[in-house]
Structures are given as structure tokens and as C-alpha cells.
Amino acid sequence: MSASVAGVPEGARVILATHNAKKLHELQRILVAAVPGLEAEAVISSAGIDLPDAVEEAVTFQGNALLKAHSAAEATGLLAVADDSGLSVDVLGGCPGIFSARWSGRHGDDEANNDLLLAQLADIPDEYRTARFVCAAALVAPDGTEIVERGVMTGRLLRERHGEGGFGYDPIFLPDGEGRSAAELAPEQKDAISHRGEAFRAIAEHVAQLLG
Numbered sequence: 001m002s003a004s005v006a007g008v009p010e011g012a013r014v015i016l017a018t019h020n021a022k023k024l025h026e027l028q029r030i031l032v033a034a035v036p037g038l039e040a041e042a043v044i045s046s047a048g049i050d051l052p053d054a055v056e057e058a059v060t061f062q063g064n065a066l067l068k069a070h071s072a073a074e075a076t077g078l079l080a081v082a083d084d085s086g087l088s089v090d091v092l093g094g095c096p097g098i099f100s101a102r103w104s105g106r107h108g109d110d111e112a113n114n115d116l117l118l119a120q121l122a123d124i125p126d127e128y129r130t131a132r133f134v135c136a137a138a139l140v141a142p143d144g145t146e147i148v149e150r151g152v153m154t155g156r157l158l159r160e161r162h163g164e165g166g167f168g169y170d171p172i173f174l175p176d177g178e179g180r181s182a183a184e185l186a187p188e189q190k191d192a193i194s195h196r197g198e199a200f201r202a203i204a205e206h207v208a209q210l211l212g
Helices: 021-034 061-076 097-102 110-120 187-193 195-211
Strands: 014-016 043-045 079-089 130-140 146-157 173-175
Touching (some): 014 021, 014 061, 079 097, 079 195, 187 195
Antiparallel strands (some): 146 173
16 A cells, blocks of 8 residues: 555554454445545454454443454554444334344344344334434544444334345345335445444544544
8 A cells, every 4th residue: 555645654554343244344345435545455354363352241332342442453553443233123122232133142143133023023013113223333543542433324124024235134124215125225325324334434534534
């Protein structure tokens, strides 16, 4: 990477504290598009350097995002970015929330999570199936500086899966103002309206300042 490109110094790297390949591609795409001069190969995953997952023992999205980002920054000496995100369903009092990835009891089992949530809401009328995706994105520098940004995508839950894209609850989530599920949107369309897109575009501004 050239040191003369938009002020990003040569050799600068950012670590995304995730082992989730689909999430990595999404967050990498957003950061590279938002930070002038930041090239794709400069955005690396904690999985790529064999860092263990941080224990997500906080009780908020922000807390868990900060735990992961601090762990990665301390272990690597790099600028670290992490997110914690999930689905908040109004009729369930905000659940699955921080338990979204393991709602069915098995972490990262998207199919089981979707099956369970659809079953739990089977008798709920459409007007009460409102929900929102929430994302807390954390940026931590090697000197301990920390910044958190938040993003929200509102919508409602469908009664069956639609679309093959995205991941998690995307196939059963209809964003407000859309006629397609989040899983039916092109990546760029989803980035433009998603909770993660909103949070990481805000974080990207701080990444650009710190790298500069």
C-alpha cells in the first residue's frame, strides 16, 4: 500500500475481531469503501492470525464489542475494530438481543435460530411482528483509545424465509421501506440501509483519522 494514497501510511493495517467469514466480508467491504486509501488486503481478520475469540461476557452489544476490540488490539498492537449485533423483537421484549447468534442453543446455527424464532412467533399477527437489527461497533487503538458507534435497521419479521444472501436472520427480516427481505438485497443495497453499515460508516471516519 502506498504511503501517498489519501494519507494512509504504508504498512497500516486494521484487524477485524471476528472469526465469522460472512461478517468479515461484509465489514471489510464497508470499511474499504469508506476509508480513502485503505486497501482490502490491509483489513485482516483475527481468524487469519489465529487469535482466539474473546469471551463475550458483557450484557450489552456495546460491552461485547469493546471486549473483542480490546482483546485484538492488545494481542496485535494494531488498530482493532469489532462489532456485536443482533435482532431485537418487540413482542419478545427485545429478545433474542445479545443472544441472537445462539438463540437455539447452538452458537452460529442460523437455520436453527430462524426455525425457533419463526415457531415462537407463529401465532403473532403481522402488525405485532416489528423488530430491529442493532449493531454496536467498537474501535480500539493500541494506546487504549476507544470509540463506539451504533446503528439500527427497523423492520418486521416475515413468516417464512426469502432469499439466499446475507446471513443470520436476514432471510426472515423485511426492512422498513423494502419489498424484499434483507437476504434478497444486493450487498451494496444492504450496506446502505443496514445497522452494521450505519455503525461501520461512522467508525470508518474515526479509522481514517487515526490512520492519518
